[in-house]
Amino acid sequence: MSKITLKEISKILGISTSTVSKALKNYSDINVDTKIRVQELAKKHNYTPNAFAQSLRSRETKIIGILVPELVHHFFSSIIDGAINEAEKHGYLVIVLQSHESYEDEIKQLKLLVDKNIDGIMLSLSDKTVKYDHIRTIINEGMPVVLFDKITHLIDCPKVIIDDRKAAFSATEHLIKTGCKKIAHITGPLKPKTTIDRFMGYKIALETYNMPFNKTLIYTSENLSFEDGYNLAGQIMAEHPDIDGIFAFIDPVAIGVLKRLKEDKIKVPKQVSIIGFSNWFMSRTTSPALTTIDQPGYQIGRNAFQLLLKNLNHKREGKPFTSETVEIPTSVIIRQSTRAIMAPVI
Amino acid sequence: MSKITLKEISKILGISTSTVSKALKNYSDINVDTKIRVQELAKKHNYTPNAFAQSLRSRETKIIGILVPELVHHFFSSIIDGAINEAEKHGYLVIVLQSHESYEDEIKQLKLLVDKNIDGIMLSLSDKTVKYDHIRTIINEGMPVVLFDKITHLIDCPKVIIDDRKAAFSATEHLIKTGCKKIAHITGPLKPKTTIDRFMGYKIALETYNMPFNKTLIYTSENLSFEDGYNLAGQIMAEHPDIDGIFAFIDPVAIGVLKRLKEDKIKVPKQVSIIGFSNWFMSRTTSPALTTIDQPGYQIGRNAFQLLLKNLNHKREGKPFTSETVEIPTSVIIRQSTRAIMAPVI
């Protein structure tokens, strides 16, 4: 029925528990015969050590926690996928928690994790989080923490990011290089820093290519929704009928734009090119398929775990935490909502 | 720095650890004054009990595991979302693991979970799993297990399911009621039982409404992909130009169909109606938006945890496990890829 313990094995074999323990771990100072006897009996009874008892002694759980704003989200679930798979390779299990973009929840969930004595935490900040003492406290108490995607530079710890500004620059640049002369940008609520970075990337690209920046070409989607894109597209074309490119800061909005333009019989990409951001699953299923920026979630998760692992090891060895920042490269996924790149004029 | 223990508190206060322990748990036989002194000191030092030590004694971790075929999947991540939120309400944390649709991985991951001494397991079977002894063993050893979505009736334990057959019946019925006379069905690989159930639902609906079942109207998507739908749609219309309805067993395939028909200038829903299955996020963003079957993932996760919790409690109280099956209702989400329901002829 239930699991067998060291003590029980030792009783059966008439030896001490410490001998059994050592035999199972192949200590060199144990008689080969006893080793074999022990190991066979253990196998026969399907012995596995009691994880709490081990943890209680070793101060290690081999469990880490990951806290994201929302789990039901292609980007974040990809990150978790990457983290879980990488963790498993190294013998770690992963507890998943969500902050639902709430500062209070973030604090609460973090506390749950800390109280469970897990070994380390991977964290993507909620959009509402503007104070960071709750995180600094955890780190100061010796918990290894890695920040990813939604990060702040105000916390000194390892981080995994994508360079949203650079990525947005590429997106805008792609529109420019494919012949767009008047490009609108749909941005989002101010808070997640990523949104602002994307806006900055757009702006810098215009400057770099000597195109005028026009404030009236900036539109704001409040809730990042498909519906927002749909409505804003109508507004954009009404206010600026000569627009020939739209860069939306996130795919669902871009897809909303796409749908509206099609319904309004505006040719995409012939008259207006559209580029999104994030490479959501559905972006390749639209017609025309959406050109977008790929954010490699899986790799972010993988790298974040690797950084965490490094600090886990540092902690065990008494070394100080590192706080390097790893940047994961993004790429433009060219599909059909933008025009073909024009051959350079010779 | 690190966490304070009962022993340290007791030393500071010059009382015994057992008194401290009881004081913190508000035992009735402790002097009110000592209680207050203890509780205040504990609060001051931010005392939280050591979770392993507690687990070691109580044989409970307050952690459960959930194993799904794939995490990066709207349906499964919704289930996990529901499970995590419900678990949290009851003081449980959730370890998430994936089988990647591999039988071997399923066994391996289950073992990881069991070895961690977690309190219970929520499991959705991999498509490759056709033997169930690994699961029966776990249950027989006393681990509460709840199966959801991808289940088998060959295991005696609580289950949460949706009735795929009934749902597919409704889907087909909806096409019939909106005037379709010749309906093709795109099904998938044989294994997940859900696929067959959907096919059965389609067939039974035809029979119920006295429509001929025609084997040549059944098409198979091998990899459930958007691209498959795209290609099959071409094939279907070539072989059966008079088709006026297509029921695809999963949304991405339906969306592929939609895209192809549009490209081929076939009017949806005027000439051909399309209905999907699953209500993936993107299905409302297509144009026309896709009519589909909603599979309420969140509720499945929630209910599965509740069943697990019930068995967790039964176990604690020495009662036998229950093995009830909860069926979560689905619904037809009517959008624009099917025609309006015709008024009944009076």
Next chain:
DNA sequence: CTGAAAGCGCTAACAA
């Protein structure tokens, strides 16, 4: 009302 003691299962320093 309080404390001593035992024990959950495992490990490791030390003794034999």
Next chain:
DNA sequence: TTGTTAGCGCTTTCAG
């Protein structure tokens, strides 16, 4: 080569 012992932090008799 093996065993003894102590202890990780907590809870719960049971005795005082």
